[in-house]
Amino acid sequence: MHQHPGVLEAAAVLPFVLALVFYLHAAWRERTTGRGWPLHRMLLWTGGVGCAAAGFIGPLAQSAHTNFVAHMAAHLLLGMAAPLLLVMAAPVTLALRSMEQVPAIRLSRLLKSRPVRFLSHPAPAAVLNAGSLWLLYATATGAGLLANELLHPLIQVHFLLAGYLFTASIIGKDPTPHRPSFRTRAVCLAAALAGHSVLAKFVYAYPPAGVPVDQAQAGGVLMFYGGDAVDLVLLIAFCAQWYRYTTPATAGNRSKAAPSRRA
Amino acid sequence: MQQPKVPARKALRGNRSFPASILIGIGIMAAVDEIVFHQLLGWHHFYDGASGDVGLFSDGLLHTAELIVLVAGFFLLADARRRDSFSRPAAWAGFLLGAGGFQLFDGLIDHKVLRLHQIRYGVDLLPYDLAWNVFGLLLLVSGAVLAVAAARADRRG
Numbered sequence: 561m562h563q564h565p566g567v568l569e570a571a572a573v574l575p576f577v578l579a580l581v582f583y584l585h586a587a588w589r590e591r592t593t594g595r596g597w598p599l600h601r602m603l604l605w606t607g608g609v610g611c612a613a614a615g616f617i618g619p620l621a622q623s624a625h626t627n628f629v630a631h632m633a634a635h636l637l638l639g640m641a642a643p644l645l646l647v648m649a650a651p652v653t654l655a656l657r658s659m660e661q662v663p664a665i666r667l668s669r670l671l672k673s674r675p676v677r678f679l680s681h682p683a684p685a686a687v688l689n690a691g692s693l694w695l696l697y698a699t700a701t702g703a704g705l706l707a708n709e710l711l712h713p714l715i716q717v718h719f720l721l722a723g724y725l726f727t728a729s730i731i732g733k734d735p736t737p738h739r740p741s742f743r744t745r746a747v748c749l750a751a752a753l754a755g756h757s758v759l760a761k762f763v764y765a766y767p768p769a770g771v772p773v774d775q776a777q778a779g780g781v782l783m784f785y786g787g788d789a790v791d792l793v794l795l796i797a798f799c800a801q802w803y804r805y806t807t808p809a810t811a812g813n814r815s816k817a818a819p820s821r822r823a
Numbered sequence: 824m825q826q827p828k829v830p831a832r833k834a835l836r837g838n839r840s841f842p843a844s845i846l847i848g849i850g851i852m853a854a855v856d857e858i859v860f861h862q863l864l865g866w867h868h869f870y871d872g873a874s875g876d877v878g879l880f881s882d883g884l885l886h887t888a889e890l891i892v893l894v895a896g897f898f899l900l901a902d903a904r905r906r907d908s909f910s911r912p913a914a915w916a917g918f919l920l921g922a923g924g925f926q927l928f929d930g931l932i933d934h935k936v937l938r939l940h941q942i943r944y945g946v947d948l949l950p951y952d953l954a955w956n957v958f959g960l961l962l963l964v965s966g967a968v969l970a971v972a973a974a975r976a977d978r979r980g
Contacts, residue, residue: 750891758883765870765879781869784886791890799898808906 569617576613580606583651586658594657601649608645611637612720616713625712628768628775632782639689639719640790643727648797652734672737682729682740682748689726690755692718698762703769726752731797742802749798753791760784835973839903841913843896848921848966850893853885856929866943878940881933912976916969923962930956 583605590597614620615638623630652671656664670676678684696702696715705711728734730749764780767773835841861867870879903909930952934941942951 750887753890754884754887757887758880761870761879761883777869784869788886788890791887792894795891795894799894803898803902806902 572617573613576609576616580609583609583649583654586654589658590654597654601654604645605649605651608642608649611642611645615642615716615720625709628771628779629782631706632779633786634716635719636783636786636790638716639723640787642720643723644790644794644797646724647727647732647734650733656735668735671735677737679725680729680732680736682726682745685722685726685729686748686752686755689722690752690759692722693756693759697759697768698766700769703771706768707770727794731794731801742805745798749794753787753795756787756791757784760787835910835913835916835970835977837908838910838913839906839908840900840910841917841970843899843903844914844917845921845924846892846896847900848918848923849925850889850896850921851918852922852925853889854893856926857886857889860942867940877937881937910973912969912973916966916973919962919966919969921966923959923964923966926959927956927963930959 584602587597587602587605615624615634620630620634620637624634625631652667656667659667679688694702696706705715728736729740730745732739760780760783762780763783764777767776771779861869870882900909900914934952934955941948942955
């Protein structure tokens, strides 16, 4: 798989370049001719694409094939940090605004379709996210999957997509039909965070098959505290949404506090 | 969200800053425990291999709960302020009750009853346990004194 690193690397860069170009182009057009688009979202998107790319290409991605600590760092970047930044950049909103009418209607129909609605509910998204981590790091099957060179990029794509789905289900700003209540989302968020912390301890105590003990321990500690750092931002973003949403109507901003959904 | 009309500010009962501060007290005490004893002193370990799977599970769970109550506590306190339901005595009472309650819970239930981990290893534990729990009790009692005083103030006026 490493015979033509140049060609492979170039092919792997392409999706990230495209994601960056499409978003920034659409955002720029919104800023100049449309309703405007906040600069901080453009920066968030750029950071998110950068984090995701660092998990696939470059030195960290290279050593992630052989070193468990690097693999764990790539997991944190791909599965947690990148999704957080990408979700906060509200790409679906931007897409809906900048598309022609017909494709925009198709996209919003797709978002309302049953499978998408199911997967973007926080409970299935959390199970998909935390469940696959437990499968990978705490079972013999998972150890076999991890050791497979060809599967590695697929696992990383899964980290990124599952991470995005989960983060969007908790703090997504994009239009979501039937977004669950704050209470439901809080319970799912708490369960997923707990699952991550407990798994990090398990990885430390019971190294996955084929992973040297010192790497498993360092990887477990990195997963624990690195996960904390991202979780802290996620929790603050979630609570800040609740705070804005529950603004008392008496505080003089009646116009802002009129959504029909229940907190 | 139609909020009921904000009642006259209470010093303790019905005061939103009281439960919020309890959460902050728990979160801060847990963070101090983590930073001082794990990171600075190195008396506690990430995993000591002795407490088994229950220890792993409860450690991970407790750690997540700490992070959540800390963030949620600060947002609830901010919410109390904007609803004009913030009271300094109630906030201090809650903070001390939360911090002392956590310290004592950790010292008695985690260390002694469940024996998940100890304060320090390879030493005579008695002075450590005493210092730990007496400190927790002091925090808890000061919180209770403040809470009683605030409740009395409530009744008076």
